[in-house]
Amino acid sequence: MNSTEIPVDVVLSTVLVAVAWLMPSLTGPTLPFGVRTPAARADAPVIAERRRRYRRQVAASGSLLIVADVLLASVADVHLPGAVPLLTAAAGLMAYGRARTAITAVKRREDWYRGLRQGVVADMSLRTDPERFPWPWAVPALLVLAGTATLGILRYPSLPDRVPLHFNGSGGADHFAAKSIGTAFFPLFEQAGSTALILVLTWLSFRARPDLDPERPTDSARRHRRFSVRTAISLLLLAAFVNLTMLGEAWVTWHGDQRVSPLLLLLPTAAGLAVVIGTAVRTGRGGSRLPAQEGAAPETKTGVVRRDDDQHWRLLGSIYVNRADPAVLVQKRFGIGWTVNFGNPRGVLLLVVILAAALIVPVVLH
Template identity: 70%
Template structure:
């Protein structure tokens, strides 16, 4: 098993299993497996039992799949490119679906929201006095893009008539194309497009609607501000790491006498994901894991709970569809970050653009 196989079939599935194991702790205690619940039910024995079962299933399936992949690849010499990772994703998704269905059943059976006062709250200062966008953290990605562009301009005159556009797992080029601006500078165009996309989405999410707790609106607004800044920083750093991976691929592409190192290409992306995950673990979704700021008096609860809005969340709670909600981006119910409101026409247009843009640009650049 070469280094690329180890990364794809061992390291990445292991990171995925660890993240899936941690996920229930990253989201708000009032959203066990994406199910809206009152604060009084956050530590319910049923929720704790299903959380433990979910973690056991995720761990067991991950260990079995990774071990089986290593044995098959090592003893039978049969390559499984990405299969172990895909099966691990499927196993973690199935475990999450079972846990979510179980918590929903308990919620309906015990009528968790009977007799409770539901409400929503907004903090207008998030728009009138927003946090400053951390532009300085976009500099590393921009510098990597600039450096790759300069290197490409210097190398272009000496490139052969046929340049490699794909590398096998061993690092050797196995597909070539005629030299052109589109083929030779494809890594640069990809860097620019990805950096611009991540920057645009980060800017948009920075102004996304806050999911504030009506029981403690001031405290949740403070947490949201810190969450927005930290998440934006992590995404901008991820863009820089992805650009480094593309730079490594471009270097191999522009030096046809050298083999590409799969480990060198994949490691920056993995490092970026580790940074994102590390910040997410410290922060939590919506700032749920952040401590109260020093010197801030604990806020008294108002007795109001978040409204029960499970009906707007489809596909195991991963898709938000609410035509009455003007928000384009909303916080995820399970995981870190934001998702698109598919009930909003602008959200549907945004999703369509995210899908069609790469599908149209790639053939155009490689012509």
């Protein structure tokens, strides 16, 4: 058994438990567990109870799985790499699904939307006078990419005839290939591809349709502007942290006789994810946790609530299908970020292009 496989699985499982535990805090007050509810029902007893129960279940199942993994490995010398993180994620999803089902049942039974005026709102100024995309925050990622390219060019002449392509759990090379531009610079190509992907997706999400509150449309639009900028900055910083991890992987590839712990290489990416999650928790979905703009007069409520659109969200509220909606990208209800509208052919095409690039490019480069 590889001595580093267990620590990697334990760390990954711990991160998954932490993210799952925070999940209720990553959605707005009117979307508990991805269920659309009126603001007046945000403090319904079933929501508070299900939130507490969900977090207890996530913490208990995650802790038991991690402890069982360590005991089996140390006592019986039994360990399946990656099994515990997968089981931890599955347990979190099951707990999330149970909470979602319970809240949906009460919502339907008590008819929470009875007598309410439902609607949607759009602020055209977000199109005609949009916020500037924070391109300067992409500079750190590009600088790390340029540094990796420079180191690779300087190192290439002195590389051996065979370079490592794969490393085992302890950081040792276990698969080699003949030296070439493709094999030697593969980590750099991966780094460039991931940088481009994050930048493009961040720009697209920055222009995605906002989910504004028709009850306070002006205040909601202001919060969305601040939310979109802060979220974009966190994602651009994530690109820089991911590039640092890939710089470490490139260095290991170009020094095949060295051993570096996978946990050490993943630390920058973990830091980047912490920035993204921390930003999401502080801002809330669409900026729902941001304070009102300083100096702005309180907005009078319109008496219109967000439309109940649960019927368009499938698979625990993670897949959006609405053929009548022209939007390509919409904010997720489950997790962080945006998802495509599977009811829009352009959204499906965008997803196919992204997946094709992620699957085909590495094969071509090899």
